Amino acid sequence: MHCCSRCQRPAVTELHSPRRRADPESLIASARAGDARALGRLISLVENRSPELRPVMKAIAPYTGTARVIGITGAPGVGKSTVTSALAAAYRAAGMRIGVLAVDPTSPFSGGALLGDRVRMQDHATDDGVFIRSMASRGHLGGLSLATPQALRVLDAAGFGLIIIETVGVGQAELEIASLADSTLVVVAPGMGDSVQAAKAGILEIADIFVVNKSDRPAAHEAVRDLRMMVAMGNWGEGSWRPPIVSTVAVAGTGMDDLTEKIGAHWSWLASSAELASRRRARAREEVTAIAVAALRERVGGLPGDSRLDELAGRVAAGQLDPYSAADELVSG
Amino acid sequence: MHCCSRCQRPAVTELHSPRRRADPESLIASARAGDARALGRLISLVENRSPELRPVMKAIAPYTGTARVIGITGAPGVGKSTVTSALAAAYRAAGMRIGVLAVDPTSPFSGGALLGDRVRMQDHATDDGVFIRSMASRGHLGGLSLATPQALRVLDAAGFGLIIIETVGVGQAELEIASLADSTLVVVAPGMGDSVQAAKAGILEIADIFVVNKSDRPAAHEAVRDLRMMVAMGNWGEGSWRPPIVSTVAVAGTGMDDLTEKIGAHWSWLASSAELASRRRARAREEVTAIAVAALRERVGGLPGDSRLDELAGRVAAGQLDPYSAADELVSG
Numbered sequence: 231m232h233c234c235s236r237c238q239r240p241a242v243t244e245l246h247s248p249r250r251r252a253d254p255e256s257l258i259a260s261a262r263a264g265d266a267r268a269l270g271r272l273i274s275l276v277e278n279r280s281p282e283l284r285p286v287m288k289a290i291a292p293y294t295g296t297a298r299v300i301g302i303t304g305a306p307g308v309g310k311s312t313v314t315s316a317l318a319a320a321y322r323a324a325g326m327r328i329g330v331l332a333v334d335p336t337s338p339f340s341g342g343a344l345l346g347d348r349v350r351m352q353d354h355a356t357d358d359g360v361f362i363r364s365m366a367s368r369g370h371l372g373g374l375s376l377a378t379p380q381a382l383r384v385l386d387a388a389g390f391g392l393i394i395i396e397t398v399g400v401g402q403a404e405l406e407i408a409s410l411a412d413s414t415l416v417v418v419a420p421g422m423g424d425s426v427q428a429a430k431a432g433i434l435e436i437a438d439i440f441v442v443n444k445s446d447r448p449a450a451h452e453a454v455r456d457l458r459m460m461v462a463m464g465n466w467g468e469g470s471w472r473p474p475i476v477s478t479v480a481v482a483g484t485g486m487d488d489l490t491e492k493i494g495a496h497w498s499w500l501a502s503s504a505e506l507a508s509r510r511r512a513r514a515r516e517e518v519t520a521i522a523v524a525a526l527r528e529r530v531g532g533l534p535g536d537s538r539l540d541e542l543a544g545r546v547a548a549g550q551l552d553p554y555s556a557a558d559e560l561v562s563g
Numbered sequence: 564m565h566c567c568s569r570c571q572r573p574a575v576t577e578l579h580s581p582r583r584r585a586d587p588e589s590l591i592a593s594a595r596a597g598d599a600r601a602l603g604r605l606i607s608l609v610e611n612r613s614p615e616l617r618p619v620m621k622a623i624a625p626y627t628g629t630a631r632v633i634g635i636t637g638a639p640g641v642g643k644s645t646v647t648s649a650l651a652a653a654y655r656a657a658g659m660r661i662g663v664l665a666v667d668p669t670s671p672f673s674g675g676a677l678l679g680d681r682v683r684m685q686d687h688a689t690d691d692g693v694f695i696r697s698m699a700s701r702g703h704l705g706g707l708s709l710a711t712p713q714a715l716r717v718l719d720a721a722g723f724g725l726i727i728i729e730t731v732g733v734g735q736a737e738l739e740i741a742s743l744a745d746s747t748l749v750v751v752a753p754g755m756g757d758s759v760q761a762a763k764a765g766i767l768e769i770a771d772i773f774v775v776n777k778s779d780r781p782a783a784h785e786a787v788r789d790l791r792m793m794v795a796m797g798n799w800g801e802g803s804w805r806p807p808i809v810s811t812v813a814v815a816g817t818g819m820d821d822l823t824e825k826i827g828a829h830w831s832w833l834a835s836s837a838e839l840a841s842r843r844r845a846r847a848r849e850e851v852t853a854i855a856v857a858a859l860r861e862r863v864g865g866l867p868g869d870s871r872l873d874e875l876a877g878r879v880a881a882g883q884l885d886p887y888s889a890a891d892e893l894v895s896g
Contacts, residue, residue, distance in 0.1 A: 287885040295882045380886070507880070514886065515876035519860075521890035526859040527852075543848035547840070549628045552620040553713070553847065557854035 254286045261388040276380045290387035297386040301411030302396045308419040309443040312480040314396045329385035330362045333397040379517040408436035417441045420449035445477035587619045594721040609713045623720035630719040634744030635729045641752040642776040645813040662718035663695045666730040712850040741769035750774045753782035778810035
């Protein structure tokens with residue numbers, strides 16, 4: 231279809247039609263050459279679970295595996311986004327290209343997620359060496375575990391040397407971030423009563439580095455002391471990494487040198503031990519499993535009928551059938 | 564094996580051995596007769612994903628479908644457990660048997676979860692008309708979506724007329740609770756800045772009743788006003804249920820009559836519309852799907868080798884293979 235009978239340009243509707251098939255090869259080439267729009271479209275394929283993702287993933291596989299991945303998590307209000315922004319600025323100053331994925335597990339809205347955080351990230355809005363994307367995962371099939379590793383993979387292939395994944399530290403989300411990242415930063419703020427809370431929730435198992443942000447507050451010393459005690463009580467094997475505690479005032483850039491130094495030290499430790507390869511294999515394992523399960527789940531839901539599932543569910547709700555027998559019928563059918 | 568050569572009582576180790584096979588029929592009969600230990604063991608089967616769950620679920624199916632299910636969710640610190648406890652007391656005074664499932668999506672520790680909440684629930688500790696169980700779901704395969712509906716099913720079959728599921732309102736957990744409950748209560752507290760937050764996270768979609776707890780605080784009027792405005796802005800169809808707003812001071816029992824009245828009104832609305840049957844069918848659909856997916860997932864993970872998954876993951880991590888092709892191989896293998 232052309233614009234009009236007089237010219238040969240493609241019709242505008244054709245240009246912008248969401249149904250227009252993306253050409254994976256050229257999108258990837260553009261994204262690798264630094265085209266943010268092409269990159270954005272690739273990430274949209276991930277978010278929409280597009281069938282075109284499959285050839286894209288196939289094509290980019292050889293370009294992956296070079297990015298370093300930093301996960302940042304913590305309770306609401308501790309300043310995760312400010313830490314993320316300050317960290318991005320620090321690495322940007324060192325000439326790195328940086329991708330930021332802000333994942334909001336509490337929001338069902340894609341794209342518009344973490345609006346406030348996006349605003350805080352505006353320092354980087356005009357810098358095409360920094361790519362920022364908000365992703366929402368609430369209510370999505372497979373949640374974080376499906377979309378985030380693939381978005382990561384796209385950024386990796388597009389040549390971003392450092393990728394920061396930021397998520398609010400609630401429930402399953404922080405575990406998933408930790409499983410994706412090479413280095414996981416757990417951010418706390420003084421006087422929020424959350425350091426003990428954090429310990430309770432088993433945060434020690436995921437933190438590679440603790441960041442006490444807003445450390446100009448009076449209670450900062452106590453937060454550091456609590457964390458130090460917690461780390462001291464940990465059961466650390468020989469040669470294992472003990473999470474250091476870094477004090478920052480991210481909004482003023484204070485402590486960022488110390489933080490990047492500790493991140494570098496952790497990276498060196500990872501690379502010199504078997505840990506880096508092991509973490510990345512684990513990440514791939516999770517990713518492959520998530521894709522396999524999603525495929526199987528679709529098979530379950532998309533059988534000869536959702537009507538079949540409905541019928542089985544009706545019988546279960548009425549007490550005529552137990553859910554295991556129903557599941558058997560569903561899977562075998 | 565007997566206790567000793569002189570008596571015929573079973574050996575103590577045999578009595579308490581966790582390896583002793585439970586006899587589903589007699590456990591169910593005991594639980595239905597009011598034996599809390601038998602009930603506890605049935606719930607443990609659920610938590611441990613025991614293979615014995617299957618015959619249990621089959622046997623109890625005919626006894627299910629009578630319990631009313633109330634979900635209670637909200638941010639940390641708003642007083643969910645106190646509301647739960649006060650509500651249990653109110654219904655208990657009316658002669659009902661009540662089951663309470665306190666589900667902690669932030670904790671990986673089963674059984675010991677929500678210790679603080681358990682303490683607050685101690686008013687009911689000596690009352691065998693109230694059964695309280697804490698469940699942890701963090702990091703568990705399938706999380707809430709797998710264990711909670713089945714624990715619910717067990718309590719239902721054991722004759723509890725009312726089941727309260729309490730969970731902290733974070734991410735996926737509150738959506739899952741809402742999908743399980745007949746009536747969902749969203750608890751907020753004044754001055755925690757969470758009513759707007761709640762609105763942002765799309766809480767309107769899950770709340771059947773809003774509870775403004777700690778309503779003796781100065782900012783209570785504002786919280787009620789904010790919620791009222793939010794409800795007024797909702798897009799309500801003809802005959803649909805508009806969530807009422809109830810003010811309580813649960814720790815003093817204030818407002819509980821109003822709350823039980825609103826819960827009753829919601830129940831009447833559910834029962835008189837097609838909504839009750841539809842919600843329960845949806846619940847069964849979720850449950851059956853979760854079991855089916857878990858079964859499929861086990862099939863994926865437990866293939867001729869985890870070694871196979873490891874090998875595929877290694878190739879993905881090295882960029883030699885894309886994750887979709889790896890998932891294909893895994894599923895087809």
